[in-house]
Amino acid sequence: FSSWALGHAMSSSGSANEEIREPRDTFKILVATDNHLGAFEKYRHRCDDSFTTFEEILQKAVQHQVDFVLLSGDLFHENKPSHATLYRTMELFRRYSMGDKDIEFTIVSDQATNFRGSFKRANYEDPNLNVAIPVFAIHGNHDDPTGAMNLSAMDLLSVSGLVNYFGKTQNYDNIEVSPILLEKGSTKLALYGLGYMPDERLNRSFNTKKVHFLRPNEDTEQWFNLFCIHQNRHYRGLQGVDRMRGNAVTDEMLKGFFDLVIWGHEHECITEPVVVSEGKNKFDIIQPGSSIVTSLSPDEVKPKHCMLLEVNAGNYRTTWLPLETMRPYYIEDVVLAEEELEKTSVDVKAFLEEKVEYYIAKNQETRTFTSEVLKRNPTIHLPLIRLRVDYSGGYPSINPQQFGAAFTDKVANANEILHALKTRTTRSSDAAASADRMAPYQRSRVEAEAASTIDDLTCHFLSQRNGLALLDEESLMQAVKHYVDKAETAAIADTVRGTVKETQKEVWATAKTLPDFDAVKVTEKVRDLKRIKRQQKSELKGESESMPPAPGPVLEDLPDDPPLVPRSGSPMEDDDADAGPTTAAAPARPAPKRGRGRTPKPAAGPARSSRGRGSQPQAQLQLSVKTEPSSPAHQATEVIDSEDEGPARPAKRPKAAAPKAQARAGTLSFQPLSQSQRGQSQSSNQSPSLSSLFHKWKK
DSSP, X not given: OEEEEOTTSOOTTOOOOOOOOOGGGOEEEEEEOOOOBTTTTTSTTTTTHHHHHHHHHHHHHHHTTOSEEEEESOOBSSSSOOHHHHHHHHHHHHHHHBSSOOOOOEEOSOHHHHOOSSSOSOGGGOTTOOBSSOEEEXXXXXXXXXXXXXXXXXXXXXXXXXXXXXXXXXXXXXXXEOOEEEEETTEEEEEEEEOOOOHHHHHHHHHTTOEEEOOOSTTGGGSEXXXXXXXXXXXXXXXXXXXXXXXXXXXXXXXXXXXXEEEESOOSOEEEEEEEEETTEEEEEEEOOOSSOOSXXXXXXXXXXXXXXXXXXXXXXXEEEEOTTOOOEEXXXXXXXGSOOOSSHHHHHHHHHHHHHHHHHHHHHXXXXXXXXXXXXXXXXXXXXXXXXXXXXXXXXXXXXXXXXGGTTTOTTGGGSEXXXXXXXXXXXXXXXXXXXXXXHHHTHHHHTOSOOHHHHHHHHHHTTTOOSSSOHHHHHHHHHHHHHSOOTTHHHHHHHHHHHHHHHHXXXXXXXXXXXXXXXXXXXXXXXXXXXXXXXXXXXXXXXXXXXXXXXXXXXXXXXXXXXEOTTOOOOOTTOOSOOOSSOOOOOOOOOSSTTSOOOOOOOOOOOOSOTTOOOOOEEEEEEEOOTTSOOOEEEEEEEOSSOOOOOOOOOOSSOOOHHHHHHTTXXXXXXXXXXXXXXXXXXXXXXXXXXXXXXXX
């Protein structure tokens, strides 16, 4: 079914205009949202659903000879899709979007602004590619950019020349949305796109007037303005938490000059456009919904569609194309208290099994698939069945896994057939009337959002405290969400590190403006605090020698050139040690015991253990580090092992840090010393300098 809409919005009566328009001036666009490729790829029956349906969408694009395909977010189900998902996705794009078909429209805007990838232009203008049906896409909340380089799977498709990725925002503090200006004959189309960003942040940006949509300077009123967005369309969450946080971008926030808005993220397919009127501004919102069932909620029951959008001058027409490869889905609420059942597990289970068998038989009678579809997805005929059971009134609950075992090869979601509802409470007439006035896409969200999300849990945790003094709560919640949902292991650490760095810069900039500020004194004070902190750590580590070793001191905090003194009896390499590496290591000298005339007890530090029993004795180079006069007086030793490690006395980490040259020299290999060399080293009373030692080791 299809209808023409004149001007900025279709009339509420849905009247159609049958005026014939020139095809050469009409944009034909296939619109789809929330494809969720790779969803349930580890499920035996549902692993092919998303790819089967997405291939049908691309086939319809070829069948209707569209100018381009428009995807409004969540092409992928996972932020980091598997190799199999990426491979199958790229295979489909290459099969259906590449070809010899001429592109009948042109882009007249600055493509370097529209496409922020490496090549900064549409793929069909690349002389190395042969594109028949371009694909324009924004990212959603499932495949949004993350990580140090702010990349996503959409960037991979873009750089490979398969997708024209737009709507990626770099500056969240000042959001500028620049349109892709397309011309086909006399029709001018301004395509705006805004990929997903945290709803709270975008909500605040709209309210603080920090979202700016750029418009063409020439023939401003002659452009048909089409906007793609992927956000929450209504406040949702538990007990109004998200409403207080502004967890949505409502229809009324899009005040402006748009003619049509394509809204992604909401999975319910609403074929009738919603007319939004704000004074002189009037535009339509269309919600195509998801292409597959991703959650077993009432919103997903409606038939799935993709949309053929035709734009001519200031008018548009929509034609909804049913997706024939949608897996059958049935859902029912069961209140056991309303049935005449005995309160036994046997009776309750038998009653629920009859319900499931009824829907299996109904599916076999009503749903059929072509042989081609069954060849691509052999189990597409198995239905999804969800029974939301209210056990209140003393009825025993049934284990979902045990119940679903009997329907393993009859139902696609055998382990998820049963879902226990919470005890229903009697609603007041006012509450019931308020619920009835809710929009269709709002009524069925309670059960789908029954489980607390990581956002709710983090918000609840922070609300029980006095808040955060340094970190931004919104940034921390977003980092926790990325850590949990998108496996970004460094998300929290990066957020904390970035916040601390920004705060340090602000404090330092503010301090410089003070009249009595002395940068030299502040720097010395910071160094003193660092030294005290290192000493405290060393003392804590020295309390127990059984504690695990800690990492060494930071090189930037080391003294410039502390003197290096050889320990009495330590082997040192002579100048004439030019021979090649030896194969056998000399046995290590036993470490002297503590006492009169012996080396003082070394400070605690990491122990270098041997590699196992029976290993060869090792050659050791024992060094003694003397502290600066300003440092606390102490002396420590460190053992540097050769490659063939053997049993050795654990070394103690010095309190005074070793110099950079020593840290580099510790990575070199050393020759075992002869008896004469050991005697010379023991009889020597003069301590060689650091430079002479380094030259000896290097040689």
